[in-house]
Amino acid sequence: MSLAELYIQPFSVAEWIHIDGFTDAGVNLIAAGLAVIVFLWLYIRTARSFRSAASARLERLQSTLALYCRAAGLLREEADDVSDAVILLLEECKAAPLMTTELLELIDAYLQERDRSRLHQLQRALDREINHRIHEQATIIRTLDSPGWGISFWKMLKPAIPFAALAALLLWSIQLYDGLHEPTTVMASSLWTSIALWSRYISSLAATLSLYLVIMETRRGESRVIYQTLSLLISAVALLHFIGLSFSPYILILQLILFLCGFSLTRKRSRRERPYPGHEDFLE
Structure with missing residues (x-):
């Protein structure tokens, strides 16, 4: 058969792959194979996304804790006279990745009024937030490194x-x-x-x-x-x-x-x- 005759004659994909020869078992086998491929792709992709999400959360926690701990330490050392360095550090804390609304309002209130009572409230709020974030960080690390059964x-x-x-x-x-x-x-x-x-x-x-x-x-x-x-x-x-x-x-x-x-x-x-x-x- 010449190439011209091949183009003129109608072409049937079903005849070319002999699809009529497929049995129900063959169709089921192909469907099962496709399902396994989709399952493996989704499983691996989802597992990687969980791991990367946990790592990203740890990075945000570490960045936030670094700012909070520095601020809490300086506030204790300079409880009587807060220096400009502490004020600048509090401003940096406002941009912390995991800054809460309540803590942000306490920082703003203290920076505006510079009142001692506001300072005590801010110290207590910082301590609570630090303890909370440390607990969360320990939980994530334990889940990643040494999870239970x-x-x-x-x-x-x-x-x-x-x-x-x-x-x-x-x-x-x-x-x-x-x-x-x-x-x-x-x-x-x-x-x-x-x-x-x-x-x-x-x-x-x-x-x-x-x-x-x-x-x-x-x-x-x-x-x-x-x-x-x-x-x-x-x-x-x-x-x-x-x-x-x-x-x-x-x-x-x-x-x-x-x-x-x-x-x-x-x-x-x-x-x-x-x-x-x-x-x-x-x-x-």
């Missing part, structure tokens, strides 16, 4: 969570496709069934993503407990789908209400609502 097992298991979430999303998509292509769903009278199927799909996606974020997110701060509780509730509500498909729209509405509640429960307090420097909350 439970932490080691969790560190081995956690990088597999992204693949599990991806598999769950694929499962919900297949479930939606099968439901929409059932003979009873294709009929015009099954509009409510289609709405219920889409509601179950969106609800399952929201539950999976919420649970994924709870497991993978390393959120810190006062809103952590509220954030995790709401996310777990959104995920747990999805279990009500076992009751029946007809309840799916109401379950989705309940999840939406929980999601909207998060805006009011996790909002940042205004300056008037937060304890001011010298308030009894700071003196405890």
